[in-house]
Amino acid sequence: MNIIILGAPGSGKGTQSAQLIQHFHLTHLSTGDMLRAEVAANSDLGQQAQAVMAKGQLVSDEIIIAMIAQRLSENGALFDGFPRTLAQAQALDTLLAGKSQQIDCVIHLQVENEEIITRMLARGRADDEESIIRQRLTVYTEQTAPLIAYYQEQGKLHSIQGSGEVSAISQQIIDVINARQ
Numbered sequence: 001m002n003i004i005i006l007g008a009p010g011s012g013k014g015t016q017s018a019q020l021i022q023h024f025h026l027t028h029l030s031t032g033d034m035l036r037a038e039v040a041a042n043s044d045l046g047q048q049a050q051a052v053m054a055k056g057q058l059v060s061d062e063i064i065i066a067m068i069a070q071r072l073s074e075n076g077a078l079f080d081g082f083p084r085t086l087a088q089a090q091a092l093d094t095l096l097a098g099k100s101q102q103i104d105c106v107i108h109l110q111v112e113n114e115e116i117i118t119r120m121l122a123r124g125r126a127d128d129e130e131s132i133i134r135q136r137l138t139v140y141t142e143q144t145a146p147l148i149a150y151y152q153e154q155g156k157l158h159s160i161q162g163s164g165e166v167s168a169i170s171q172q173i174i175d176v177i178n179a180r181q
């Protein structure tokens with residue numbers, strides 16, 4: 001089973017992913033975590049990505065797709081923070097098809113922008129300064145939100161209200177995924 005968790009930065013993708021990988025025993029593939037590990041290791045890729053991440057822009061599709069291609073396995077994955085562009089979504093479909101797999105379910109976490117900004121300011125990560133947060137939300141609207149229609153057309157999209165109790169949201173997501181199997 002391959003699942004995507006889709007939503008704006010700060011919508012709770014990481015928090016919900018932690019619950020879901022435990023429940024469904026999926027491999028967690030978070031491109032944001034991978035990039036932060038590259039930055040921490042001061043690798044060539046990390047050095048390239050750091051400036052782009054600090055500005056709230058997206059790292060190139062080429063780098064991201066190569067990172068994911070390396071980590072795909074025969075077992076299912078939970079994709080968190082990926083895909084973020086239509087090109088990434090199409091590349092993922094092709095990569096999975098090569099393994100006779102597909103995306104089974106896309107969970108779209110919906111949270112209002114003002115709540116997102118409050119949450120992210122509280123989180124205090126390096127790229128969580130208010131002007132950068134607003135930039136990341138604009139990038140989400142322009143480049144990532146079109147994926148909602150992409151997966152809706154495939155009948156794979158399930159939108160869930162992402163504000164409220166973490167455990168109640170997790171339960172809703174688990175119910176949606178179970179209903180699909």
Ligand code: AMP
Pocket residue numbers: 009031032033035052053054056057058059060064080081082083084085088127136
């Ligand atoms: P995240 O932790 O998912 O919010 O990612 C943090 C930052 O890493 C983003 O603001 C982007 O600069 C970069 N990033 C993470 N995932 C991707 C992706 N799939 N495509 C492009 N850039 C990404």
